[in-house]
Amino acid sequence: MIQQEQQHLDVISQIPPNPRAVLFIAHEGNGSPLTYWEPQPQQPNCTGVPDHVAIVKHALSRGYAVIAIKSVKSFWQDWPPQASQDAHNVVSVLVSWTAQHGLERAPIVGLGSGSGGNFLSMLALTIKFSALVLMVSPGLHKALERAKMAPASTYPPVLFVHMPKDQTTASKIHSHEQLLRAKAIPVAQVCCEEFPIAPFYFAAHIPGFGSDASTKLHAAMQAEGVIDGLGRVLSAPRPPDVCLMLEKFDVLPLQRDDHSYARLLAEHIHSLMRVAQGRHATTGRKCPEIFNWLDNQVWGHPLLPNFPHPKPPPIATSQYRLPFSKFHHGN
Known part of the structure; x- marks a missing residue:
């Protein structure tokens, strides 16, 4: 049976002038949307982890409206899809938010890191994404198995962004890349190697x-x-x-x-x-490659970045009041 309660869901978004597409960010396990924006007087609770912020800034410069939603628990509920409160929440918020901002017809792409990447690979069975970026995440095997063979498949192209030093994740990504290629679903990789740090x-x-x-x-x-x-x-x-x-x-x-x-x-x-x-971390170092790939999937070619607007677009934080479903096994 399903018990209906109410919950408040924290959402952060930022929309550039003349947005071309929507980027939904699924944060890593034990993470939060707050790490993807720097603290500002109107948003003092944001913590602005540098590489996370770099992703949002690059997305905005390319004309992507960015929205991030907090998972219900520390890690995203990724399987089965019909029992995922997170899936229900994200679908509800995206439908409402895109309608509110006139973005219903805009292409939607997803970027998920770690647990968020696994969740996105499942969510793509429900939402029509134009492309997915799975960062330090191999995706969920059950979800990728369920994706249909192209051209009948509506499963989006997938870009794996990972760190080869994390051999366990790299091995799973190699296996899942072969699985997607066998279904004729476009797939690519961007590797992030370790590097020495300078004094500055x-x-x-x-x-x-x-x-x-x-x-x-x-x-x-x-x-x-x-x-x-x-x-x-x-x-x-x-x-x-x-x-x-x-x-x-x-x-x-x-x-x-x-x-x-x-x-x-x-x-x-x-x-x-x-x-x-270079072991296992959300990184913004490969943003040019990531967003060139995303642009290629959405429009067929990379788009020139918009130059930074003199006045940055406002950051919006919202609380969505949604029905909260607790799933119980009944007789």
Whole structure:
């Protein structure tokens, strides 16, 4: 039986001038839409993880209206589709939101990271996406198996964005790529390798974190054995350990030594270290390749990015009141 209750669903969106398409973002496990936008006076709860923000900014510059929705639990409910409260929520919100903003006929593409990628691969059995980007996610085998053979299939083209150093995920992606190719469904890969970090790496990606602090942090990481002499990441310390390092080496910028800022900064540093380590992380480093591919799937060729608007489009946060379905096995 299905019990109907009510729930509030947090949604964040941003629409550029003259949007060409819609990008739905399914965050990673234990994640949140709040990490994809920088904090602003009107949106103080956003946390702005650098690589996540890069994805949204690049999407907006290409003319994509961006919407992100919070999963019900820490990880997306991906199977079976008919029992997924997340699937019900996303379909309901997308229908309502696109109608509200006159985007009903706009192409919709999806980008999901980790658990969000698995969820998207299932959701594509329900929603007509023009293309999917599965980041550090092989997709859900049951969903990809259920996709029909082209040309009868409505399953969208799939781009796997992954880090070969994560051999388990890479192996599954290789298997799923073969599965999709056998169904004549377009599929491609973008690989994100590890890379050494320079002293200015953190200053270049974290707003307000100066070059002096970045250089000091880089030296501290070498002293702690976190990176080697060439800047290669040997380990990605967890945020609490990053906080201890910031305090031990007096890295925090002057007048910004409050604990809340330190915690947020540590989260950003940890995320940047994981990207450089190239093991398993949401990354914005390959945005040009990703959005060229998306443009090709939607319009047949890459579109020139829109130049940044003098006044950035407003960020909208909404709470959707939806029926919440609890699924129980009944006699």
